[in-house]
Amino acid sequence: MLNSKKTNILLAAAGAAVLMASSPVLAQAPAEPTPAAAPAEAPTAMAPAADAANPATVGESVGGAHHGSGITPISMFMEATIIVKVVMIGLLLASILSWTLLLIKLFEFGALNRKTDNFLENFRGARTIADMRAVATQEEYDGNPLADMAAAATDEIEMSRQAGLSVTGDHLDNAMGRATAAVAAVQSGLAKRLSGGQQFLASVGSTGPFVGLFGTVYGIMNSFIGIAESNTTNLAVVAPGIAEALLATGIGLFAAIPAVVFYNYFNTRIAAYGTRADGFAAELLNGISRQLDKGA
Numbered sequence: 001m002l003n004s005k006k007t008n009i010l011l012a013a014a015g016a017a018v019l020m021a022s023s024p025v026l027a028q029a030p031a032e033p034t035p036a037a038a039p040a041e042a043p044t045a046m047a048p049a050a051d052a053a054n055p056a057t058v059g060e061s062v063g064g065a066h067h068g069s070g071i072t073p074i075s076m077f078m079e080a081t082i083i084v085k086v087v088m089i090g091l092l093l094a095s096i097l098s099w100t101l102l103l104i105k106l107f108e109f110g111a112l113n114r115k116t117d118n119f120l121e122n123f124r125g126a127r128t129i130a131d132m133r134a135v136a137t138q139e140e141y142d143g144n145p146l147a148d149m150a151a152a153a154t155d156e157i158e159m160s161r162q163a164g165l166s167v168t169g170d171h172l173d174n175a176m177g178r179a180t181a182a183v184a185a186v187q188s189g190l191a192k193r194l195s196g197g198q199q200f201l202a203s204v205g206s207t208g209p210f211v212g213l214f215g216t217v218y219g220i221m222n223s224f225i226g227i228a229e230s231n232t233t234n235l236a237v238v239a240p241g242i243a244e245a246l247l248a249t250g251i252g253l254f255a256a257i258p259a260v261v262f263y264n265y266f267n268t269r270i271a272a273y274g275t276r277a278d279g280f281a282a283e284l285l286n287g288i289s290r291q292l293d294k295g296a
Contacts, residue, residue: 076243076244076247077244077247079241079244080219080244080245080247080248081218081219081222083215083218084215084218084219084244084245084248087211087212087214087215087218087248087251087252088215088247088248088251090211091208091211091212091248091251091252091254091255092251092255094204094208094255094259095204095251095254095255095258095259097200097204098200098201098204098255098258098259098262099258101197101200101201101262102258102262104197105196105197105262105266109266109269109273112144112145112273113273115140115141115144116144116145116146116276118140118141119135119136119141119144119146119147120146120280122135122138123135123136123146123150126287128291129154129157129158129288129291129292130154132150132154132284132287132288133150133151133154133155133158135147135150136148136150136151136154137151145186145187145190145193145194145273145277146276146277146280148186149183149186149187149277149280149281149284150284152182152183152185152186153179153180153182153183153284153285153288154288155182156175156178156179156181156182157175157178157179157288157292160175160178167292168292168293172289172292172293175292176285176288176289176292179285179288180285183281183284183285187277187278187281190273190274190277191270191274194269194270194273194274195266195270197266198263198266198267198270201259201260201262201263201266202259202263204255204256204259205256205257205259205260205263206256207256208252208253208255208256208259209249209252209253209256210252211252212248212249212250212251212252212253212255212256213248213249213252214248215245215248215249215252216245216246216248216249217245218245219241219242219244219245219246219248220241220242220245222241222245223241223242223245226241
């Protein structure tokens with residue numbers, strides 16, 4: 001009897017366990033959250049912090065409007081301080097004047113060489129001192145250095161004759177000395193006539209970079225003052241001011257480099273014409289001396 005009761009109790013307990021295991025509510029017990037699933041929103045919460053630590057992201061947020069509009073030389077000029085603007089404008093004007101001077105002197109040297117070629121062709125066809133003087137004093141050669149040299153030498157011989165001085169025989173050396181002095185007087189002003197504007201080109205070429213550097217130093221100084229006042233070293237904040245300052249140096253080099261090139265080029269042209277003038281002076285004096293020996 002007692003054994004049958006124990007058996008019934010065990011059977012009842014086993015049945016209850018089976019019922020509990022098969023029950024939907026009891027079978028789906030809440031599982032403990034895993035460590036990886038717990039901070040589900042952690043990346044979203046940490047994103048602003050990561051963006052704040054990233055200078056590129058901050059730069060885009062701080063300088064987004066400036067970047068969107070684009071940084072151009074014109075915008076940098078408009079944002080520059082008044083002193084930097086004055087430096088830039090002065091250098092741009094110097095550059096414009098340099099290019100204008102280049103065009104003027106190119107046309108000047110071109111016309112000078114053409115007129116000189118025509119004069120030499122006609123001069124070498126002269127047979128007497130009077131013919132030389134007639135060619136040299138023609139209106140079309142007015143202002144030509146070689147024509148002025150020939151006119152000065154032949155005028156001196158003619159004035160000596162009008163003064164009753166002998167220009168031949170024993171007095172030939174005296175006459176040739178006066179003619180040589182007249183030619184030298186014209187030659188002494190030749191370099192000055194041809195070197196017009198060279199001083200300006202030399203000044204722009206030598207001082208342009210330093211003037212631009214002054215604007216850059218002043219602009220960068222203002223940029224550092226802005227850094228100190230804003231308490232930030234973010235590149236997106238300070239870069240526009242530094243770029244504006246560096247633009248002044250760029251304009252200085254833009255003005256100086258062509259000026260130096262033009263200066264050296266025209267110095268070469270002036271030296272070449274001076275050599276040509278020296279050769280003509282010797283040719284002119286030899287021709288006058290030959291005509292005087294012939295008694296012309």
